[in-house]
Amino acid sequence: MNNEQSFALNKIESQSRPLDTGVVTGAIAGAFLILVTIIASGKALSFINPLGLIMVLGGTFAATMIQFSISEMHQAWLGFRSILYAREEAILERILYFVDLSKKIRREGLLVLDIEATKTKDLYLAKALEITVDGTDPDTIRRVLETEIRTSIEQQLRAVSVFQTMATYAPAFGLIGTIIGLVGLLGSLNSPEAVGPAMSIALMTTLYGALLANLIFLPVAGKLKMRSEEDALISSITIEGVLCIARQDNPIVIEQKLQSFLPSIHTY
Amino acid sequence: MNNEQSFALNKIESQSRPLDTGVVTGAIAGAFLILVTIIASGKALSFINPLGLIMVLGGTFAATMIQFSISEMHQAWLGFRSILYAREEAILERILYFVDLSKKIRREGLLVLDIEATKTKDLYLAKALEITVDGTDPDTIRRVLETEIRTSIEQQLRAVSVFQTMATYAPAFGLIGTIIGLVGLLGSLNSPEAVGPAMSIALMTTLYGALLANLIFLPVAGKLKMRSEEDALISSITIEGVLCIARQDNPIVIEQKLQSFLPSIHTY
Amino acid sequence: MNNEQSFALNKIESQSRPLDTGVVTGAIAGAFLILVTIIASGKALSFINPLGLIMVLGGTFAATMIQFSISEMHQAWLGFRSILYAREEAILERILYFVDLSKKIRREGLLVLDIEATKTKDLYLAKALEITVDGTDPDTIRRVLETEIRTSIEQQLRAVSVFQTMATYAPAFGLIGTIIGLVGLLGSLNSPEAVGPAMSIALMTTLYGALLANLIFLPVAGKLKMRSEEDALISSITIEGVLCIARQDNPIVIEQKLQSFLPSIHTY
Amino acid sequence: MNNEQSFALNKIESQSRPLDTGVVTGAIAGAFLILVTIIASGKALSFINPLGLIMVLGGTFAATMIQFSISEMHQAWLGFRSILYAREEAILERILYFVDLSKKIRREGLLVLDIEATKTKDLYLAKALEITVDGTDPDTIRRVLETEIRTSIEQQLRAVSVFQTMATYAPAFGLIGTIIGLVGLLGSLNSPEAVGPAMSIALMTTLYGALLANLIFLPVAGKLKMRSEEDALISSITIEGVLCIARQDNPIVIEQKLQSFLPSIHTY
Amino acid sequence: MNNEQSFALNKIESQSRPLDTGVVTGAIAGAFLILVTIIASGKALSFINPLGLIMVLGGTFAATMIQFSISEMHQAWLGFRSILYAREEAILERILYFVDLSKKIRREGLLVLDIEATKTKDLYLAKALEITVDGTDPDTIRRVLETEIRTSIEQQLRAVSVFQTMATYAPAFGLIGTIIGLVGLLGSLNSPEAVGPAMSIALMTTLYGALLANLIFLPVAGKLKMRSEEDALISSITIEGVLCIARQDNPIVIEQKLQSFLPSIHTY
Numbered sequence A, B, C, D, E: 001m002n003n004e005q006s007f008a009l010n011k012i013e014s015q016s017r018p019l020d021t022g023v024v025t026g027a028i029a030g031a032f033l034i035l036v037t038i039i040a041s042g043k044a045l046s047f048i049n050p051l052g053l054i055m056v057l058g059g060t061f062a063a064t065m066i067q068f069s070i071s072e073m074h075q076a077w078l079g080f081r082s083i084l085y086a087r088e089e090a091i092l093e094r095i096l097y098f099v100d101l102s103k104k105i106r107r108e109g110l111l112v113l114d115i116e117a118t119k120t121k122d123l124y125l126a127k128a129l130e131i132t133v134d135g136t137d138p139d140t141i142r143r144v145l146e147t148e149i150r151t152s153i154e155q156q157l158r159a160v161s162v163f164q165t166m167a168t169y170a171p172a173f174g175l176i177g178t179i180i181g182l183v184g185l186l187g188s189l190n191s192p193e194a195v196g197p198a199m200s201i202a203l204m205t206t207l208y209g210a211l212l213a214n215l216i217f218l219p220v221a222g223k224l225k226m227r228s229e230e231d232a233l234i235s236s237i238t239i240e241g242v243l244c245i246a247r248q249d250n251p252i253v254i255e256q257k258l259q260s261f262l263p264s265i266h267t268y
Helices: A003-016 A021-040 A050-067 A070-082 A090-108 A112-119 A123-133 A138-186 A192-246 A251-259 B003-016 B021-040 B050-067 B070-082 B090-108 B112-119 B123-133 B138-186 B192-246 B251-259 C003-016 C021-040 C050-067 C070-082 C090-108 C112-119 C123-133 C138-186 C192-246 C251-259 D003-016 D021-040 D050-067 D070-082 D090-108 D112-119 D123-133 D138-186 D192-246 D251-259 E003-016 E021-040 E050-067 E070-082 E090-108 E112-119 E123-133 E138-186 E192-246 E251-259
Strands: none
Touching: A021 A192, A021 B050, A021 B070, A021 B138, A050 A070, A050 A138, A050 A192, A050 E021, A050 E192, A070 A138, A070 A192, A070 E021, A090 A112, A090 A192, A090 A251, A112 A123, A123 A138, A123 A192, A138 A192, A138 E021, A138 E192, A138 E251, A192 A251, A192 B050, A192 B138, A251 B138, B021 B192, B021 C050, B021 C070, B021 C138, B050 B070, B050 B138, B050 B192, B070 B138, B070 B192, B090 B112, B090 B192, B090 B251, B112 B123, B123 B138, B123 B192, B138 B192, B192 B251, B192 C050, B192 C138, B251 C138, C021 C192, C021 D050, C021 D070, C021 D138, C050 C070, C050 C138, C050 C192, C070 C138, C070 C192, C090 C112, C090 C192, C090 C251, C112 C123, C123 C138, C123 C192, C138 C192, C192 C251, C192 D050, C192 D138, C251 D138, D021 D192, D021 E050, D021 E070, D021 E138, D050 D070, D050 D138, D050 D192, D070 D138, D070 D192, D090 D112, D090 D192, D090 D251, D112 D123, D123 D138, D123 D192, D138 D192, D192 D251, D192 E050, D192 E138, D251 E138, E021 E192, E050 E070, E050 E138, E050 E192, E070 E138, E070 E192, E090 E112, E090 E192, E090 E251, E112 E123, E123 E138, E123 E192, E138 E192, E192 E251
16 A cells, blocks of 8 residues: 555655745734734733743643544644645646546547556546546446545544644633632732732733634634645546546536536626 | 636626615614714723734734635635625526526527527526527536536635634634733733723723624625525526426426425515 | 515414413513512612613614625514414314315315315415315425425524524624723723722623523524424425325325324323 | 323323432532532522522523423423433333344234234334334335424424523523622722622622523433433334334344344444 | 443453553643643642532532433443553554455355454454355345444444533533632622632632543543544444455455545645
8 A cells, every 4th residue: 555655745745835825924924913012012021931831832732632643633733734835726727637638538548547647646636547447337436536535534624623622722721821820829919019910921821822722723724624625626526527537428518517616607 | 718707797797786785784883883882982092002903903814814715815805895785686586587588488499598698697597598508418407507506605605704714813813912911001000090091902902803703704704695595596596497498397387396486475 | 476465464464363472471571580680789770871772782783784684684573573473383283184184185076175275374385285286296296395495494594593693793792882881981990989880881781782682682583493493394294295185195194194293202 | 182191191101210310319419519619618698699599590481481482391391300200221122122022923923013002101112013013014104103203303302402592591691690780789889898798699690590501401401312312212223123024024134133223332 | 132241352452452642641741731830830739629629520420410321421431441542553454354354255255254253353343244144135234234333323422422511511610619719708808818819719610620621521522532433434444345245346346445445645
């Protein structure tokens, strides 16, 4: 089984991709805005609380480690890194690919698929083309490819779930940190001038929890989910495409069928 | 592929439409009520906090940009603009259209569809008519048109999701702003007369977050979702309509079948 | 199309119905209990804050108007009025109706349906009977009647959704009002004796929001949803009933089939 | 129709059943722990606030009465009483019952079902046996029995919904009571020594709301839901069982099919 | 029925398994971080409140006991213990097992299954192999095995539900404890120096509730759910595997079909 090879391929591919401007701009802009607000508060140094940060981040990771296996957290980490990189607009491209492919098959015969399967870097497409050129019957093609994409999407959604879980734990551990801080503070109520700074230290963990959840964990979970949905759509097109080829549909019919995956009309 | 043309068409169309009275009245009334309440509080100037507004709005946008692609945010923006404009009551109209059309076909033959397809400004209807006049078999018609509407609705729902996400982030960044403000405030507890104004500045971001979420993001998300459901219903009628035509149903049967899409009876 | 006529019929019908004792008792009891608690607090006059009420109610309506069309809000209003009136226990009645009807058909023939369709005041039942006497095939009967009930239920659920949306906005605008009030209050911290009354005015909007949501919007939404489910069940019985008639089932078999809609056994 | 009879039977049965040790122990232990904590606070008398309790409980009931019909609330009440009583472990028993029954039929013929139907106290089982001995075709048996259990479960879930609704309203009315109390308190800020007791009275309704929701309404709703799922499972076994009999399956095959309803393997 | 035997087998098996490093590391790290934060607050002794802990834990258990049966809580306990132990990576192994098995059958005939069924320690696999060697038809095999896994998963999800329920009750009883503590505290407002410590005692139950929910109940519920999904996937592979064998598929086809359960491609 060539899992290692497939991972290797993906890694090479991802490193050569450009950065995702939306993700990078959003992250920098968000961090910058928070920084400006903190500086404008006139107490920038009060916002540095290493123990509080370790507690919130560590508590969040600890609870997440109990819930997920190490391989799932590794997947989540790979997913986290992958969203920094842009993706080419793949839906339209995949449709055009199948229309071209069906014309090529008309001219040069079904064995073209074999060559195409070795040329493409997308392992799912390669598998779909190979299984089709083998003359497998359409029902089995559909079954095998649908099972494959379903288990892949389920694994991706588990990485999404890692970040959603972290987005739940981070504010909770922020609150826990603040309560612990408050208890420390309540013992020194007799020295009122110490209340302010102690209170602001206690509040830090709540702030960290809210920032981690809303600037990192939730957006990353959302992004990974969006990409999974896109993967699922491209896979649907791929399944429909090879089924058209297996059924030897006319290129015009193929174009018509696949174009319906493009939401060209009811957009705003 | 004629995506650009379709967008262009939609744009022209949308600009000539009248404003949606409900949306405009609601927005103005809501803003007016908040303004009156603010003025009645006797401290109207305290409610102006440009940095706070930038922080809440900017943080919300930043987190949303991480999660969604730029084209999805552009779609959301187009959706936002589109809800300012009214829509004609399309459900009944579409039913009557198909009843008339089926009568016309009886008199003048199936080729009437070709003329109708060029006359209509609705691209989905045009496609449905064209695919029917081509003599495609009913099952393929249904498959192609259902895939098309499903992907369109999915794209629309992603725009809905942009606003729902913003409605989640806005109060969160409001709270983050207030905590940052509180920390600034807690350092100056020794000058009690400064606490009041500092506290009210800190509270501003919470207010901005709540207003943005409840007067803009949530209602806009809700409106876009409603319109998507309406689009889906009209598309169901269109699919049923062209299938009736493809099966050469009697105009009376067509009327009977399509009228069942009108909820005329179990209303209050 | 006889929409107007159908609405008219419904209106006449609803006005002659007795009040729903549960709804009326609940509303009066709830209002009474709140009133007693307010009076017992010894500051009854503090609870009157017209501007606050206008702001919460107005803001809720404004946000709802952005989200829903005027016809949907009108439907919600009709729904609101309708729940004041009781409904006869229709499920058992409808089953007995079909058992009787099937016996009548045995004796007097299928044309009895025509007379029955003109006698009944329920437009859905009338349509079901008419479509059956026309000799439509069972599959089409089921399709037409199911589409009809589905679109009706969807419209009813949109009215439910109006009230659920209001139940979300009301506490939010209550909170917004309280924050605005707090800001007004924080400026006058130097006159401590004014804090109490100002604070209690600020809290009024939160109270109004909570009361509106929990005594009006949520219960009304729940009630409308319950009635929709009941309508859907009665329609299922009606569809099953006319299908039995169309298939010329034995009255005993009809009774057996329809009685299974009565949850007579696994109740507590 | 023998609804009354069925209710009567159920009632007799339930009174002779032993108490459910889990429910009773949980309720007593929970109440005892709260009581101890209250007494340990040293202010046990402060926790008695009859008006507050009436307000929270009454408000909850009032809002629930608007939402549900009187018969649904009566069902909820019957459900509430029923969970005090234990249930025999019915799943395994039902499987063994059908295996024995199929052997008996082998020996003594299908008419044994008639005798069994009169012997059993479970009305659903009786109906299933009767409809099978009548020689109804398997498809109709399945349809009738599935409709019956679906409507029964829907009615049970409405009782669940009554308690879930109450669990939502109770804390809301607790909060409403506390706000009303706070307003009364804020007027007497000039006499600081009165603030403490007044505040603790105001907090009582929040406490009552939280206790009612978490010690009564939520657990009862959860319990009723669990029992509904169990009923649904037993009904699935019953349907499968009578279908096996109707198809004259071999006792060994029946045992094999029904045993698969027993989760004997993937337990921890 | 061999339930007891199956439990016994499972128990022996689980005791010989190594500890799950993720779960153990997470739990120790989480507890350590909380401890460090508490010690750093300088008031470590304030965090010991046995009555508060008993109240929160006891209240949570009491409410859960009302909702779930004793056997369900016992299952939850067994599940809790089981997650401390690691699981071998079973998905790939199960696929390879079936590929090997199909080759063995080619060489040695179908009766190999009988020997394999006695060799395996996995009772579900044993049952699947036995039912296949008996020559049961594929449809019945699928039905029986799917019913079995569905009821097993449902029972596992009930154990998940026990912990999710506890994660809901724990913070609620934490809040209830804090309110009760606050009331005790509010009576002694005249001795301000006592307020601080009393307040910190009152806050303890909120802290306990948050820690129990976020470091124990939620992660355990999440872990058990993950493992259930894994069990369901392995069972799907098992069902597909024995169906392939029953249909006498070629080993190459079996490998192709089963490999599609491995998400080798769309990972990050």
